[in-house]
Amino acid sequence: MPNTRVLNSELRINGDRLWARLEELALIGATPAGGVHRLALSATDSRARDWFQGQAEQIGLVVSIDGIGNMFARREGTDARLLPVLLGSHLDSQPTGGRFDGPLGVLAALEAVETLNDHEVITPAPIEIVNWTNEEGARFPPAMMGSGVFSGRFSIEDAMASVDPDGITVADAIDEIGYRGPHPIGKHCLGAALELHIEQGPILEERGCDIGVVTGVQGTRWFDLTIRGEETHAGPTPMARRTDPVAVLGSALVSMYHRVEGEFLPDGRLTFGVISTKPASRNTVPGEVTLTVDIRHPRNDGLDALEACVKEEVAAACALRNAKWDLKTVWASVPIQFSDRCLSAISEAADGLGYSTLELMAGAGHDSVHTADVAPTGMIFVPCKNGVSHNESESITFEQAEAGANVLLHAALTLANPNDR
Ligand SMILES: [Zn+2]
Incomplete structure (x- = not known):
């Protein structure tokens, strides 16, 4: 039988499968105007979490949930000494949010891992996919809550005591949906973290650029x-x-x-x-x-x-x-500078795939601000239509989603093979 294994450099994600998952998730909390209403720790968020866990388990990942509801779906590596490379973002939304802010990063990570499975690619370091709890802060302040508790920036007690406009605490809401997990907070070390996200601004689109290599957050x-x-x-x-x-x-x-x-x-x-x-x-x-x-x-x-x-x-x-x-x-x-190792992994991945790149700062906050406190971190941006987000009309193209996921895949492969360099 001929050897049909592709070289790692020739791996490509399955854009149709990624797009189908984005569309399926967008049905959970769908609004008539084409956006989503999926507030953190609501019944709708719970349905999105259940769906994500099902998708992850279907491709052989083991899901663990920590005390603030952060979800980690793990694919083992071959070298037990190496810490995991974390890929992901968030599944909660603004009250009238778009369907890509957050989900693109989580589902592209899922797609990248499934691509590795399809081609039987093993990595020395484990790869984990994260869904951070309450990135948006729209229901419970502050924003980026789950990653902030994970990194130690926020205390679990303060987070649990945060109250929504109806007087419901995070503690009540997380127990109501059953997502207070046993996985310990603060004992979860990372080798590196990558987040793919829509830009939420107009620069990449204006410059006609495929990929934003995010150098930090202002x-x-x-x-x-x-x-x-x-x-x-x-x-x-x-x-x-x-x-x-x-x-x-x-x-x-x-x-x-x-x-x-x-x-x-x-x-x-x-x-x-x-x-x-x-x-x-x-x-x-x-x-x-x-x-x-x-x-x-x-x-x-x-x-x-x-x-x-x-x-x-x-x-x-x-x-x-x-x-x-x-x-x-x-x-x-304070301003955050992302890690040089992650930035070069992202740039080299985009160059290798033939995508045009631009270095830029993130204007909005992201969970990566918090992971940067505890691990080398990098962010990848793809353009979004007219730079609009936090809006039901938020939109990206199939090709933009595919490009971002391919860059995520190749940057993750580099970081999960640390001895290759
Ligand atoms: Zn976001």
Whole structure:
């Protein structure tokens, strides 16, 4: 009999099988507008989890579930000394979410492993597929909960106590669907972790690029800014006699945007999402204006400079009008740089497959932010239509899904064969 074994470099995933699984999963929690409603730890999430476990067991994987409901489907390696290469993402969604944000990463991992099975390819390191619990944070804050508990960033007690808008805790919800598993948290070491995800932004599509090699995730700082002036009557008080915090804010905003556009592009981001005045009366010059500030940058020195820019311009505008201000830090996340070993495995895989690549930073948070705390981590992006996600109209093509899964397969093969290099 002729040897029909293909070389590892010639392996390709089965795009039809991947697409069929994506379509089948999208039926669980399907919305009329073509998206999905599959909130974390809901009955719908439970159905998606059961389905995933069934799919994994059908291809011979052993599924274990940890105390926060993270699911790990394992394919053994041949070298007992090696730690597993983890592939995956999340199956929960936003309330009116798309069908690819999360599922693409989990189902492409399943497809990659099934491709290895089809061709009887063995790997020294085990490969595990993960479905992280509550990536979206839409029902229970914070987002990326399961991976955060896994990495030790969040405590299991805090996570279990998180409450949804109906007053249901994570502990109640996870027990209701039976997904509090016995697998210990924090005793699960990884050799490497890879996550395939849709870009959720427009860059790859605009550049006509097949694959995004994600170098890291930008850092974020959140503040509450308060500017205090003097509350007074809108009619009798001459403009020159006012200490109007909205006027202060106006000039501060002009100079801040001017500097951000001059000094911080293309990487810096500055957003004021919520602005309110006190006492919020039509015919009173406000005594106070408060606003949320969101700054983002891929580097800590960039975040420092953006924060300094906000403070300098607010201070200068306040000084001109004799107003007072303070800026309170609410939350911060540091920029993440993904591992060079994972980035080169991804780049080489994409090059070998003939796909065009672009290095870029992730603008949104992902579970990989947390796995990067405990293991060499890398992310692969594929373009999505018009850069839209967290939206029922979110969409990718068959070819984009196939390309991402092939890159995932080959990058995983490299990382699961560490002695080949
Ligand atoms: Zn996602």
